[in-house]
Amino acid sequence: GQQLNQSPQSMFIQEGEDVSMNCTSSSIFNTWLWYKQDPGEGPVLLIALYKAGELTSNGRLTAQFGITRKDSFLNISASIPSDVGIYFCAGIGPRLTGGGNKLTFGTGTQLKVEL
Amino acid sequence: DVKVTQSSRYLVKRTGEKVFLECVQDMDHENMFWYRQDPGLGLRLIYFSYDVKMKEKGDIPEGYSVSREKKERFSLILESASTNQTSMYLCASSVQSGGSNEQYFGPGTRLTVT
Numbered sequence: 586g587q588q589l590n591q592s593p594q595s596m597f598i599q600e601g602e603d604v605s606m607n608c609t610s611s612s613i614f615n616t617w618l619w620y621k622q623d624p625g626e627g628p629v630l631l632i633a634l635y636k637a638g639e640l641t642s643n644g645r646l647t648a649q650f651g652i653t654r655k656d657s658f659l660n661i662s663a664s665i666p667s668d669v670g671i672y673f674c675a676g677i678g679p680r681l682t683g684g685g686n687k688l689t690f691g692t693g694t695q696l697k698v699e700l
Numbered sequence: 701d702v703k704v705t706q707s708s709r710y711l712v713k714r715t716g717e718k719v720f721l722e723c724v725q726d727m728d729h730e731n732m733f734w735y736r737q738d739p740g741l742g743l744r745l746i747y748f749s750y751d752v753k754m755k756e757k758g759d760i761p762e763g764y765s766v767s768r769e770k771k772e773r774f775s776l777i778l779e780s781a782s783t784n785q786t787s788m789y790l791c792a793s794s795v796q797s798g799g800s801n802e803q804y805f806g807p808g809t810r811l812t813v814t
Contacts, residue, residue, distance in 0.1 A: 588742050616801045627704075627790050627805035628743075635801075673743075677801045688803055690743045 591674055591691030599699050604661040606672060606694040614676030617657040618688070619648050622671045631672075632659070664698050671695050703727070704806035706791055712812045719778040721809050723791030731794045732774035733803060734758075734766060736787040743790065749774055781813045 591608045598604060608617070616635055620628035632643050634650035634657060641648055647660045657674055674691035707722035723732065733748040735758075745758030747766040755766050763785060767775040774793075778785055788810050792803040 618802060620805075625808070625810070627808045630802055630804060633802050675803075687745065687748075688743075692742060 589674055589676060589689055589691040591694055593694060594692070595695040595697070597697045597699060598664055600664060600666060602664050604664055604668070604696060605658065607656060607658045608674030608676075608691045609656045610676055610689070611655070612676075612689075613654040614689075615654075616677035617648070617650050618675040618677070619646075619657070619659050620673045620675065622673065622693075624670075628673060661696075664696075666698050666700060669696055669698050704791055704793055704804050706789075706806040706809050708809050709807060710810050710812075712814065713778075713781050714814055715782060717778075717781050717813075719781050719811065719813075721776040721778075721789055721791075721811070723774045723776070723793075723806055724772055725774075725791075725793040725804070726772065727793065727795075727804070728771065729793035729795055729804075730771070731803075732768065733792040733794075734764075734774065734776045735790045735792065736760070737790055737808075738787050746776065781811075783813050785811065786813045787811060 589608050589610050618633050619631045621631055622628040632641050632648040637654050638652050639650040645662045649658045671693045673693050675688040704725045713719050731750050734746045735743045737743045744760050746764050747758050749755045749768040752771050765777045788808050790808050791806040794803045
């Protein structure tokens with residue numbers, strides 16, 4: 586299946602720095618989701634975006650739904666050690682048979698924070 | 701809070717065994733999904749269900765089957781486990797309609813087939 590192009594693949598930053606990552610697609614999506622996954626755990630939903638141009642915050646996290654509907658961005662301000670993990674974007678594509686919405690996932694950005 | 705639970709966090713099975721992975725959600729969600737996650741391949745959809753007793757194939761259904769007898773429970777079955785089914789298995793659920801399309805994931809089951 587298709588995967589969204591997510592960059593950077595990994596980041597090694599200093600505590601307190603701001604972080605930016607993005608996700609791009611050749612297809613238009615109606616919804617963008619951002620997840621964080623800790624090692625050995627399931628992904629946890631961070632932010633959901635439903636409208637082109639929308640900017641949504643969740644604490645130190647801010648995400649944007651690109652105007653073209655083909656991209657999304659996630660920013661983390663003032664990173665802390667517990668921000669370590671893998672961040673995934675996901676786009677909602679065409680509706681599945683009988684309902685439900687299929688997620689197309691990004692390739693993930695691994696974030697490492699140096700104290 | 702949405703809660704999705706999976707029956708086991710870690711499982712070790714032998715080749716040829718029949719394996720059941722159970723998933724339960726407590727938010728009355730209509731949709732449930734099974735994914736597997738492998739390094740370099742990301743999350744891949746195995747099967748999903750949008751209602752009790754309804755199921756649809758995802759991207760990689762071969763070697764798997766599912767069962768949804770109750771709304772809150774979605775089971776993934778490996779009829780005859782093989783080593784290439786060693787993976788992290790993730791269950792998710794979401795509402796059927798309306799503006800909210802978010803999928804909520806369980807903690808995962810790491811399955812090793814020897």
